[in-house]
Amino acid sequence: MGRRREGLSKGDRRELAILATARRLFTEQPVSRVTIDDLAAGAGISRSAFYFYFDSKAAVVTALLEEIADEMAAATADWLAGSGPSEAPLRGSLETSARLWREHGPLLRQALIEEDPALLPFRSRILDGFVAKAAARIERDRDAGLAPAGPPAEALADALVRMKFAVLASSPDPVDTLVTIMRRAIYGS
Numbered sequence: 001m002g003r004r005r006e007g008l009s010k011g012d013r014r015e016l017a018i019l020a021t022a023r024r025l026f027t028e029q030p031v032s033r034v035t036i037d038d039l040a041a042g043a044g045i046s047r048s049a050f051y052f053y054f055d056s057k058a059a060v061v062t063a064l065l066e067e068i069a070d071e072m073a074a075a076t077a078d079w080l081a082g083s084g085p086s087e088a089p090l091r092g093s094l095e096t097s098a099r100l101w102r103e104h105g106p107l108l109r110q111a112l113i114e115e116d117p118a119l120l121p122f123r124s125r126i127l128d129g130f131v132a133k134a135a136a137r138i139e140r141d142r143d144a145g146l147a148p149a150g151p152p153a154e155a156l157a158d159a160l161v162r163m164k165f166a167v168l169a170s171s172p173d174p175v176d177t178l179v180t181i182m183r184r185a186i187y188g189s
Contacts, residue, residue, distance in 0.1 A: 015053045017043035022060045026107045031061055031116060058118055065111055065122050068104055072097055080133045084146045085187040087179060094164075094175045101168040112165045131157045138186055148188045160185055
């Protein structure tokens with residue numbers, strides 16, 4: 001009978017070391033200035049070994065951003081699936097988003113606010129996804145008579161999502177402000 005391996009494999013630890021190095025370096029300098037050599041050295045591996053785990057720096061950036069996006073999407077799911085002006089799900093989602101921006105602000109700013117060409121596919125996918133889901137929520141609430149008519153739901157959702165990211169990028173404690181603005185924009189009060 002084979003032995004069951006306990007814990008992470010050596011390869012798993014190396015991949016995690018690359019990601020940890022990337023998290024640290026991307027908070028210190030723009031993605032464009034970080035090299036594969038920097039990532040490999042920080043993880044304690046050679047440049048050629050790096051390519052066993054990731055095919056490019058963009059793949060590392062994408063992996064980090066996907067982790068953050070998944071956590072943000074999970075935190076937003078209750079609010080997006082709900083209805084009406086209830087504050088608790090919206091506040092919970094925004095509190096998680098604010099924490100993620102505090103932890104990963106420089107990387108998120110590069111991905112979602114600045115227009116780094118290498119990060120545009122990620123940015124477009126994230127913005128489009130959040131806008132579509134928020135627009136669906138707004139339309140459901142309008143159809144149910146829970147929200148007043150207003151600008152097209154997609155235009156309102158687009159403005160709110162972009163504003164949310166801009167405020168998260170620039171404010172240390174944005175939750176109360178964002179809750180108020182979003183509830184008033186969608187529900188009128």
